[in-house]
Amino acid sequence: MFKERTLTIPHECEDCPIRHKAVCARCDSDELERLDEIKYYRRFEAGQTVIWSGDRMDFVGSVVSGIATLTQTMEDGRTQMVGLLLPSDFVGRPGRESAAYDVVATTDLVMCCFRKSPFEEMMTSTPHIAQRLLEMTLDELDAAREWMLVLGRKTAREKIASLLSIIARRDASLHMQNAEGSLVFDLPLTREAMADYLGLTLETVSRQISALKRDGVILLEGKRHVTVPDMDRLLEEAGDDADGGVFA
Amino acid sequence: MFKERTLTIPHECEDCPIRHKAVCARCDSDELERLDEIKYYRRFEAGQTVIWSGDRMDFVGSVVSGIATLTQTMEDGRTQMVGLLLPSDFVGRPGRESAAYDVVATTDLVMCCFRKSPFEEMMTSTPHIAQRLLEMTLDELDAAREWMLVLGRKTAREKIASLLSIIARRDASLHMQNAEGSLVFDLPLTREAMADYLGLTLETVSRQISALKRDGVILLEGKRHVTVPDMDRLLEEAGDDADGGVFA
DNA sequence: CGGGGGGTTGATCTCCTTCAATCAACGTGG
DNA sequence: CCACGTTGATTGAAGGAGATCAACCCCCCG
Secondary structure (H helix, E strand, O other), rough: OOOOOOOOOOOOHHHHHOOOOOOOOOOOOOHHHHHHHHHHEEEEEEOOOOEOOEEEEEEEEEEEEEEEEEEEEOOOOOOOEEEOOOOOOOOOOOOOEEEEOOOEEEOOOOEEEEEEHHHHHHHHHHHHHHHHHHHHHHHHHHHHHHHHHHHHOOHHHHHHHHHHHHHHHHHHHOOOOOOOOOEEEOOOOOHHHHHHHHHOOOHHHHHHHHHHHOOOOOEEOOOOOOOOHHHHHHHHOOOOOOOOOOOO | OOOOOOOOOOOOOOOOOOOOOOOOOOOOOHHHHHHHHHEEEEOOOOOOOEOOOOOEEEEEEEEEEEHHHHHHOOOOEEEEEEEEEEEOOOOEEEEEEEOOOEEEEOOOOOEEEEEHHHHHHHHHHHHHHHHHHHHHHHHHHHHHHHHHHHHHHHOOOHHHHHHHHHHHHHHHHHOOOOOOEEEEEEEEHHHHHHHHOOOOHHHHHHHHHHHHHHHHOOOOOOOOEEEEEHHHHHHHHOOOOOOOEEEE
C-alpha cells in the first residue's frame, strides 16, 4: 500500500510504448538523448496520489502505462474529474510551479518524468517538443469542450452512454480492433470515479448502467467487463450523431 | 442586419489594442511585418454568426474588440457554450480544416484574421507564435477545466455567482480597477446565453439572479448593469475559496 | 469469521425544468 | 400617435430527473 518504488525502470526510448504519441513524438535521436539526461521513471500503485493540488511540482512527465485521473475538489468535498490520463498523456504545465489539480493513479501507473526546469529550457530550444505539446494541448482542449456538452446538457443515461462510447472507442483504437463487430472492454473506473467524471452520484451511475444493460444496449459480465453489441445504438443513446466519429 | 462589411480597418499593429496579449504578443517587428502580409480585418454585427460548425475554415484569427461565443449544438437543439471569446482570444485551430464549433458575435465584433495556410507555415518557422499559442491554449484548457467543475458540481445559484465573479474579475483587470471597492460592470450576455454557458434554463438564470439581488449579493440597474458591493461575498456564493484568485 | 470496499436497489425528497402567463422596451407601419 | 409584433426578461405552478438516505449484497482478504 505504501511502498512507492522510484526505481529506474530499464527503458530505451526507442522501444518505449509511447515513443510516437507522447511529447517526445517528434524528437530525433539527438533530442531524445538530451531528454534522456533529464528523465527518470516513477511507478505508482493503484489508488496512490501522484500529486496533490497546490503542491510544488518539480517535474512534468508522460503516462507510460496505466491510468490516472485529474480531479478538482471543493472545500465541502464535492469533486469533479477534469481529465482522464491515458498512456502518452502529458502531466503538468510548463511554467507553472504548483499543481492545479489532484493527480491520482487509478491503476498501477508508470510515468516518465522530466525535471521541470531543464525541460522548460528544452522547450524553448527544441521546437519539436513545443510543437507536439501544442498539438496535444489542443486535442485536450477539444476533449474538454466535448465534455462540457456532456456535463451541461446531457441526461444521466446519455452521460453514461457517452462515457462508455469514449472508452470503447479508445480501447478499439488501442487494440486495433475493427469497430464493426461487437466491442469488448473493461471499465478502468469505479462507479464513483465515473460519477465524478460525469457530474452524477454513484447511485445514478449504477442505475443507468443497469438500465442500459436491461435494455440490451450493453452486456455486463461481472461489474467491469462490458460488451457493446451495436456501437451505433450506443452512440444513439449518447445523443451523438450515429454517423460515427471518424474524426478530424 | 445583413450588411457585413469586410472593410480593411486602418490599423497599425503597433497601436493595436491587443498587441501584447494576442498570438502575436511575442513577435518582433520583423515578424509583425510578415504577419501583416497575411492579415485582414473583418467586422461582424451583434448576433451574426462568424462561422458555422462544420464549415470549411480558411482563416484563423484574434478577437480585436467585442465578444463572441463558441457553442456546440445537439441534433435536438440543446446547446452548450464551450468558450467565451474576449479581445485577444484566438479563434480557429491550426491544422484543422473545418470548424468544430459555432462562433457567434454577441456584440459588434472586430477580428484580425490570418489566411490559414500561410499562418500555419509561419507557425512552424516562427517559434514566437507557436510559443504564445501554446501558452494561450494552456490557459484556455485551465479555464475549461474550471468550468467543468461549475457544470458538473455546482448548484444553480453557485453557477450564477461563478459566472458573475468571472465577468467581474475580467472586467476589473481590463479597466485596472482596484478590486477592493465595489465592482461595477455590464453583463455582456443575455439570460439565454448565460443559461447556455451554465447548463441551465434561462428561467433558472433569471430566478437565481433575482435571488442574488434580493439577498443583497448584487445590485441591478436595468437588466444588465451589475454592482457587486462585496466581492468576497460573491466568491463565497460561488463556492470558491474566498482567499481570492491571485493565481498562478 | 469479521470487516471493508465496491456495487445494487429502494423510498423519499428537492432542485431544477417545463409550460405558461405577463411585462417592459423598442421599432415599425398605418 | 397609437396599435401591433418582437425580443428579452420575470414570475408562477406543476412535474420529473436525479440526489439523498438507507438497506443490503457480493467478494476478497486478513
